[in-house]
Amino acid sequence: MKEQAVNCIKCRHFCITWDPAFPNGCRAYGFKSASRPAMMVKKSSGITCLKYEPKASK
Template identity: 60%
Template sequence: MAVNCFECQYFYTTWDPANPRGCKAYGFKTKMLPSIVVKRSSGMECLKFEPKKGARFR
């Protein structure tokens, strides 16, 4: 199952138009979702995913 960055506490939106999405856990900004970058670079799903506090997921 793919990691949904929008449900992760480390995901954030940046002010950088060239790299509008970021990951605080890994410390980078990107155009794509950070989980896609992690998967392409390492071949593994993101290991830093933490659900947002207080959020309810299916």
């Protein structure tokens, strides 16, 4: 089974921060990063983000 890449932009936990050095944030994990949070989760833990939840459609 191949893992799907997580698109943080479509996740309800993704946020844009005011910090120019760390513009991408994840409310679920509670951190900011320079790259997309899902990439940082994959890089640090070796597994795909488990907190991904799609945004509610309008």
